[in-house]
Amino acid sequence: MQRSVVNSYELRNDFPILKKKINGKELVYLDNASTTQKPYSVINSITDFYSNYNSNIHRAVYQLAEEATTLYEQSREKIANFISVRPEEIVFTRNTTESINLIAHSWARTNLKKDDGIAISELEHHSNIVPWQILSQEIGTRLEYVGIDENGFLDLEHLIELISSKKVKLVSLSHMSNVLGTIVPIERIIKIAHENDIPVMVDGAQSVPHMPVNVKNMDCDFLVFSAHKMLGPTGVGVLYAKKEFLEKMRPFMGGGDMIKEVFKFHTNYNEVPYKFEAGTPNIADVVGFGAAIDYLKKIGMENIRKHEIDLTEYALDSILSINHLTVYGPRDPNYRGGVISFNIADIHPHDLATIMNDHGIAIRSGHHCAQVLMQRLDVPATSRASFYIYNTKEEIDKFVNAIKEAGRIFKI
Amino acid sequence: MSDDIYREIILDHYRNPRNKGKLENADVTVHDSNPLCGDEIDIHLKVDGGVIRDVKFEGKGCAISQASASMLTELVMGKDLDVIKDLKKEDILENIGLTNLGPARIKCALLSLKVLKVGMVKYYSENDPKSAEQIKNESSLY
Ligand SMILES: Cc1ncc(COP(=O)(O)O)c(C=O)c1O
Numbered sequence: 001m002q003r004s005v006v007n008s009y010e011l012r013n014d015f016p017i018l019k020k021k022i023n024g025k026e027l028v029y030l031d032n033a034s035t036t037q038k039p040y041s042v043i044n045s046i047t048d049f050y051s052n053y054n055s056n057i058h059r060a061v062y063q064l065a066e067e068a069t070t071l072y073e074q075s076r077e078k079i080a081n082f083i084s085v086r087p088e089e090i091v092f093t094r095n096t097t098e099s100i101n102l103i104a105h106s107w108a109r110t111n112l113k114k115d116d117g118i119a120i121s122e123l124e125h126h127s128n129i130v131p132w133q134i135l136s137q138e139i140g141t142r143l144e145y146v147g148i149d150e151n152g153f154l155d156l157e158h159l160i161e162l163i164s165s166k167k168v169k170l171v172s173l174s175h176m177s178n179v180l181g182t183i184v185p186i187e188r189i190i191k192i193a194h195e196n197d198i199p200v201m202v203d204g205a206q207s208v209p210h211m212p213v214n215v216k217n218m219d220c221d222f223l224v225f226s227a228h229k230m231l232g233p234t235g236v237g238v239l240y241a242k243k244e245f246l247e248k249m250r251p252f253m254g255g256g257d258m259i260k261e262v263f264k265f266h267t268n269y270n271e272v273p274y275k276f277e278a279g280t281p282n283i284a285d286v287v288g289f290g291a292a293i294d295y296l297k298k299i300g301m302e303n304i305r306k307h308e309i310d311l312t313e314y315a316l317d318s319i320l321s322i323n324h325l326t327v328y329g330p331r332d333p334n335y336r337g338g339v340i341s342f343n344i345a346d347i348h349p350h351d352l353a354t355i356m357n358d359h360g361i362a363i364r365s366g367h368h369c370a371q372v373l374m375q376r377l378d379v380p381a382t383s384r385a386s387f388y389i390y391n392t393k394e395e396i397d398k399f400v401n402a403i404k405e406a407g408r409i410f411k412i
Numbered sequence: 413m414s415d416d417i418y419r420e421i422i423l424d425h426y427r428n429p430r431n432k433g434k435l436e437n438a439d440v441t442v443h444d445s446n447p448l449c450g451d452e453i454d455i456h457l458k459v460d461g462g463v464i465r466d467v468k469f470e471g472k473g474c475a476i477s478q479a480s481a482s483m484l485t486e487l488v489m490g491k492d493l494d495v496i497k498d499l500k501k502e503d504i505l506e507n508i509g510l511t512n513l514g515p516a517r518i519k520c521a522l523l524s525l526k527v528l529k530v531g532m533v534k535y536y537s538e539n540d541p542k543s544a545e546q547i548k549n550e551s552s553l554y
Contacts, residue, residue: 348474350449355414380450409418
């Protein structure tokens, strides 16, 4: 077997949870598109923060507070550096969902008007659908769906038509589908949108953790992602927006930290990004996210992408040989992430997941917060396996054997 | 483990559900779904003289939820409403022979009972509000 660029066997030792036994079997964690496991370095950095630096930030002049503020701001710099932007363009939120809601509230609500279109696709996660539906109900914007073909690729012609006819005033797209794994040709789309003066928001919840994402090259106007999907803690999300956008945007929430001066009846807001970080933030977890970024950089995002292409190719080859099994999404691993959605015969995904659990295997079953896509695929649910740096080919063999076992139990 | 869950009888009810379909002139029709799984069940009841004269269900979802619904229709067909009023979770789990399901899958097994109880409440609330209240209060499924 060819040695992979990422030594997942060695890496696994950094993740305490991977030693856990489920039903007497080693945990095989294949639900990474949902959330990822955390290495010791991340867990320890959070403990270290609470043990040695805990205090509120941006407010006091004593040493502890200065140290905490420095650590928090260092994380911001690490993240800015990771996606090649300036630190003041990084706003910390709770998760991807909150970041998209912030854009809808603070940018779209004042920059879009009745009958303006917002282009999204049939691939979107609910978090890139529902905020725009709410906005449409409130100010009369319209959602324009870009369809997908039978392989899960976007109907680019339709999207380009929507853009060049100026029917839409915002393009908001998932960079990588959390169900089909489809990687969207986002740079090309952004270039065309910008030629027509239309801003683009990129949902990077699945792409930023799994492949190199360079905002300087991509030139998107907004990029959102979640720490917990890239080895970091839950409770931290990122909103990147170009500084000229952030400066013109209305605040999201009002309160402490986001202000410069408060008078009885009006307030002067703080500069960006602080204008969008009202109240005490999730300091310890932001610091933990910085440790996750360090860990990912050490491995290298190119290597992570190669490792996942390798695993995905191996997994697709194995499961496509199983009778009565349907895989959704692109076949070529170069055009998709390490997310495989499938169904086998009449076994419902929840029944399959129950059988997998006997073998210690954690896969996801259901609609994956993408019911519009389920309707497009005309299935009520799918099973989904999704990979990360610590997954191995041996684990994929176990997964494939468990699918065959399910076939035996269901007598197909 | 899974071999004990997906026994012959569960697979049989899943693949050949009994009393599946619509009921013309039903006295009560109720629908519910499980947001976690997307399992869906509709139950149609024909009631006369305090007895369930006919019952049918429609639905889609996992083997556990659909087999459980099919077996529930067999259990209540021709029974007195008073008997059905007292049906407990445990009765259902015993009826389908699945007494050690985890918390997530128990919801699948009990979805049809939940729908049936909502149907009973709906039926009683017109002519016997006290019984309707009683089912609501006693049923931990609400
Ligand atoms: C593509 C995509 N967008 C958005 C989200 C929402 O992320 P979060 O739940 O962290 O807000 C997810 C994760 O489930 C996702 O996969």
